[in-house]
Amino acid sequence: MELYDTIFKRKSIRKYSRGKLSKELLEKINKIVKNTDRLYNDINMQVHMIEDGESIGKIISGIIGSYGKIKAPHYLLVSSEEKEGYLENIGYTLEYVVLQLTKMGIATCWIGGQMKKKLVKDIIKLEKGQLPILLISFGYPEEKEVLLRNPEKIKRKDLSEIVVGDIDETWTKILNAARYAPSAVNSQPWRFIVDNEQNAIHACVIRRKNIITKHFLEKTNMIDIGIALRHIDIAAKYFSKDIEFKKIEFNKDKNYIYITSIVEKNSLE
Numbered sequence: 001m002e003l004y005d006t007i008f009k010r011k012s013i014r015k016y017s018r019g020k021l022s023k024e025l026l027e028k029i030n031k032i033v034k035n036t037d038r039l040y041n042d043i044n045m046q047v048h049m050i051e052d053g054e055s056i057g058k059i060i061s062g063i064i065g066s067y068g069k070i071k072a073p074h075y076l077l078v079s080s081e082e083k084e085g086y087l088e089n090i091g092y093t094l095e096y097v098v099l100q101l102t103k104m105g106i107a108t109c110w111i112g113g114q115m116k117k118k119l120v121k122d123i124i125k126l127e128k129g130q131l132p133i134l135l136i137s138f139g140y141p142e143e144k145e146v147l148l149r150n151p152e153k154i155k156r157k158d159l160s161e162i163v164v165g166d167i168d169e170t171w172t173k174i175l176n177a178a179r180y181a182p183s184a185v186n187s188q189p190w191r192f193i194v195d196n197e198q199n200a201i202h203a204c205v206i207r208r209k210n211i212i213t214k215h216f217l218e219k220t221n222m223i224d225i226g227i228a229l230r231h232i233d234i235a236a237k238y239f240s241k242d243i244e245f246k247k248i249e250f251n252k253d254k255n256y257i258y259i260t261s262i263v264e265k266n267s268l269e
């Protein structure tokens with residue numbers, strides 16, 4: 001299975017078999033984490049492998065909230081310095097790892113929510129300035145769970161609801177990959193504004209006005225857009241489009257928070 005195909009077939013798995021992955025596999029995953037490119041290289045983000053999933057049980061119950069408890073044999077705990085773009089950077093980087101794990105037949109679930117810093121300290125020592133941000137559970141799925149989904153059965157918004165403007169066939173395929181991205185409570189906050197004048201597509205997230213959704217989703221939605229940008233990057237490569245992400249000036253809409261723009265390399269020169 002190509003990495004591109006995992007975008008459409010991966011689903012969150014919350015029930016795991018108790019069996020641990022082999023040392024070799026855990027090492028391989030550590031290597032993938034280490035070699036994965038990032039959205040922003042100037043942000044100090046760290047990924048900590050928690051081999052003994054049992055040890056994380058007590059911080060899990062504190063952070064899961066309405067989602068219910070997830071018990072996995074292993075976790076990745078992601079920490080970062082708090083700097084502009086740090087959440088998108090996490091989404092972008094870790095989604096690559098998640099899709100690679102899917103390709104290896106390993107189940108995953110992003111676990112956001114409020115992490116209790118105090119309890120994290122009992123499990124790992126974070127460097128000064130590093131904030132614990134989220135967990136990714138992983139392992140083999142429980143016997144009754146199926147690792148992959150039928151892409152036709154996915155619950156996602158229509159492309160017309162997330163893209164503003166007209167795009168050609170290839171860009172339709174590329175943005176369709178973003179449409180499949182996982183997001184916190186499946187909130188799908190990403191919007192893509194087509195700018196024909198500048199040959200760019202501006203990636204944004206919807207601005208939350210409701211005080212409750214703002215409180216719960218504003219930050220996590222930044223991780224979500226990072227995940228969607230990774231899907232775009234993988235799909236663009238698959239369709240041989242040489243793209244880059246860069247911030248450019250345009251007439252912004254106050255309903256959206258601007259993140260970055262997708263441009264074909266050299267098209268702005």
Ligand SMILES: Cc1cc2nc3c(=O)[nH]c(=O)nc-3n(C[C@H](O)[C@H](O)[C@H](O)COP(=O)(O)O)c2cc1C
Nearest residue numbers: 011012067110111112113182183184185186220223
């Ligand atoms: C940033 C982020 C945080 C998430 N947090 C949780 C969580 O705390 N608990 C949980 O069960 N699922 C969590 N999820 C999984 C989403 O609920 C799931 O991706 C979404 O409902 C779409 O389902 P799918 O991944 O199976 O396509 C999270 C997903 C993302 C991207």
